Amino acid sequence: MTYCLALRLDEGLIFLADTRTNAGVDNIGVYRKLHVLRPAPDRLFVLQSAGNLATTQEVLDRIDRDLAHPGNGENLATVNHLFEAALYIGRLGQEVCQSHAVGLGGSSAGTASFILGGQITGERPEILLVYPEGNYIRASDTRPFLQIGETKYGKFMLELGVHARVDLETAVKVALSSMLSTARANLSVGPPYDLAVYHNGSIDLVEHRIEEDSAYLRQLQDVWVHHLTEALHGLPPIPPEASPD
């Protein structure tokens, strides 16, 4: 499994991804799932991946090959809009799956999902979710986040703490909290975590890898447990008609 999330805020974009891969619980690995792409000086993309590792790696290799040998086809340096980049990646994902369909025993095997975010100069910074089917959706203004992989355990945190006007520092805290509550519940999501923060208009990225033994993560976890436990104690008494006594 995997957990990647991206937030689109008034100030910029935030990307956070775990690094755990597993082919069964007896085969755990650490792979980067957050990839930074700088195909031309006027643009910066972040691509996060979930799903079949072979598919996501081959998609990345094809992206690089198309950039190295441009020819007449589309590539990430030539697309004019972020949604075209999303469609391009969706098409690559489909092509990779189809090329291995016989080996994988069906064209729906080996699928992958992506979150693509970033900015092309002159365009609005955005985040898009690219489905295995090759199409995409945007984040909305009222729900300015996207998730792929194990999305359920960390969703409440995003819904609670994220709206477009949240500042980047708070949003990073919320994103990390969402990641921690997911990793706590699902062993197949785990550290280190890759964090990337994009300031609107910068066409540059602040990147950081947060290791498993990070004192900050431990502190974050402790604060949450403390506050949640306090909340539990502060819950209103059960009305008499529903009381167990």
Add this chain to the structure above:
Amino acid sequence: MTYCLALRLDEGLIFLADTRTNAGVDNIGVYRKLHVLRPAPDRLFVLQSAGNLATTQEVLDRIDRDLAHPGNGENLATVNHLFEAALYIGRLGQEVCQSHAVGLGGSSAGTASFILGGQITGERPEILLVYPEGNYIRASDTRPFLQIGETKYGKFMLELGVHARVDLETAVKVALSSMLSTARANLSVGPPYDLAVYHNGSIDLVEHRIEEDSAYLRQLQDVWVHHLTEALHGLPPIPPEASPD
């Protein structure tokens, strides 16, 4: 979907179930998923169900028929241990599925899961999860709860707030909080909620239906949102090396 949970504490057992059923989002219904069975004076069972509604209803009808016409076969009045009751219900579930396998287009269609809890006098009160395959597991001492249906959204609340020594009143609050966070995230889980509390040794049950417009539910929700928001504000500042600025 469905969300049912059961807790096994030192003082007793708690059962909580939603009532929403759906055959597509255009066909929503309210059905009881928490059933109280008193097949003999020395025993009390609570049966919670998730999965195919036709299967769970037929299982309940077969339970009643076996009790009404005992014959030589097993029934809930004759089993000696709670695990035998679980196996009996597992067998009924399998039989119902198999009897409709052709109509349903395969024996794995129409499956259902159950939580069975309660006490037979002289035995330890217990909760067991009955799988569609007909076998079962118990709750453990370190993880004294079971869930069926949409289990992910509400799990963190149970893990945080429930251990065997929690008193029944606190456990009811935690269970309701777990239900609220699930219903908030998944439209196919919803009120009214059926709550049942069993005091060890009583062979009797306190039952309560909590309606959608319950002032208590609203209060509970408000307190949670208040505390979680406070926790968000109280999160430690991001260390400089991971800071977005």
